[in-house]
Amino acid sequence: MTARIGVVTFPGSLDDRDALRAVRLAGAEAIPLFHADADLKDVDAVVLPGGFSYGDYLRAGAIARFAPIMDSIVDAANGGLPVLGICNGFQVLTEVHLLPGSMIKNEHLHFVCRDQTLRVENAETAWTTEYRVGEEIVVPLKNQDGQYVADEHILDELEGEGRVAFRYVGWNPNGSRRDIAGITNARGNVVGLMPHPEHAVEPGFGPDSVEGGRTGTDGLAFFTSAIKGLLARAS
Amino acid sequence: MPKIIVDVMPKPEILDPQGKAIGAALERLGLEGFREVRQGKRFELKVHGEITDEVLAKVRHAAETLLSNPVIEDVVSVKQKECGGGGCGCGDATSADAPEGAVPVDGRDLLA
Numbered sequence: 001m002t003a004r005i006g007v008v009t010f011p012g013s014l015d016d017r018d019a020l021r022a023v024r025l026a027g028a029e030a031i032p033l034f035h036a037d038a039d040l041k042d043v044d045a046v047v048l049p050g051g052f053s054y055g056d057y058l059r060a061g062a063i064a065r066f067a068p069i070m071d072s073i074v075d076a077a078n079g080g081l082p083v084l085g086i087c088n089g090f091q092v093l094t095e096v097h098l099l100p101g102s103m104i105k106n107e108h109l110h111f112v113c114r115d116q117t118l119r120v121e122n123a124e125t126a127w128t129t130e131y132r133v134g135e136e137i138v139v140p141l142k143n144q145d146g147q148y149v150a151d152e153h154i155l156d157e158l159e160g161e162g163r164v165a166f167r168y169v170g171w172n173p174n175g176s177r178r179d180i181a182g183i184t185n186a187r188g189n190v191v192g193l194m195p196h197p198e199h200a201v202e203p204g205f206g207p208d209s210v211e212g213g214r215t216g217t218d219g220l221a222f223f224t225s226a227i228k229g230l231l232a233r234a235s
Numbered sequence: 236m237p238k239i240i241v242d243v244m245p246k247p248e249i250l251d252p253q254g255k256a257i258g259a260a261l262e263r264l265g266l267e268g269f270r271e272v273r274q275g276k277r278f279e280l281k282v283h284g285e286i287t288d289e290v291l292a293k294v295r296h297a298a299e300t301l302l303s304n305p306v307i308e309d310v311v312s313v314k315q316k317e318c319g320g321g322g323c324g325c326g327d328a329t330s331a332d333a334p335e336g337a338v339p340v341d342g343r344d345l346l347a
Binding site: 058059062063066094095100101102104105106107108109147149150151175 | 245248249250252253256301302304306307
């Protein structure tokens with residue numbers, strides 16, 4: 001069996017091609033999905049990619065959340081389908097209430113684009129089993145509306161249930177509450193994060209690492225985690 | 236053409252980085268004396284025909300689902316406004332859903 005992982009293209013998605021490529025490099029079949037088509041094409045997992053769906057009009061992710069495909073994704077996610085939201089995809093997941101909280105403009109108002117160190121806080125989600133808790137990874141980060149906010153009660157609940165999946169290390173690039181870079185739902189199948197693991201999957205095109213310039217591939221394990229989980233379930 | 240105006244503001248406990256930047260710009264312009272600036276959004280919905288209770292209910296639903304995100308924003312008012320065309324500076328707005336303690340808004344141009 002080869003795992004089939006879908007990537008949704010919304011009007012204004014930017015990183016859908018990179019996400020499809022990451023899926024292929026990780027060893028799965030990459031299936032392009034379209035916002036206006038409710039058909040999930042029998043995929044085993046879905047990635048909501050980064051970008052500026054609908055130009056970030058109204059609020060980031062606010063209009064994409066009402067796309068026909070999102071109804072299918074919400075139903076499937078509630079049934080356990082692994083869903084990964086990256087950057088704008090994370091914003092869509094909060095707008096559609098698959099994940100709590102929301103993103104507002106970066107505290108310092110600047111667009112940030114840098115290689116960002118993250119600490120893995122939960123290595124049991126569908127997208128993080130190939131990491132170790134406490135492991136530090138470097139993946140690109142690029143956003144304008146990346147400040148994660150939620151009320152204190154929700155934040156305490158996320159912390160208490162181990163649902164903070166990733167935290168910023170060294171510098172909090174957007175003012176996110178409690179340095180949160182990514183979170184998961186209670187079941188662990190839905191994960192959202194602001195940084196971009198799909199841009200750190202192939203030597204020569206990733207962040208700098210100790211091995212040399214642009215050699216970083218720390219993002220690949222998101223996709224291999226999902227594939228491993230899917231194959232284990234199928235066997 | 237009758238219009239419904241929906242005002243949305245960031246929740247008081249949510250930091251408003253844009254408002255903060257605007258406040259700093261005011262100070263740079265020498266316009267001092269403002270303690271805080273917060274930036275919100277105003278939506279104007281033109282209505283086909285009369286504004287009925289059904290229409291207002293639809294607008295409230297829209298305000299809570301699409302126009303605002305209740306995690307970070309409050310719908311602070313939903314007002315209706317009769318407009319005689321042109322620049323729409325006409326008065327006669329009635330508040331349909333003002334929260335407690337809100338300053339009554341009567342549609343007047345406050346700068347006039």
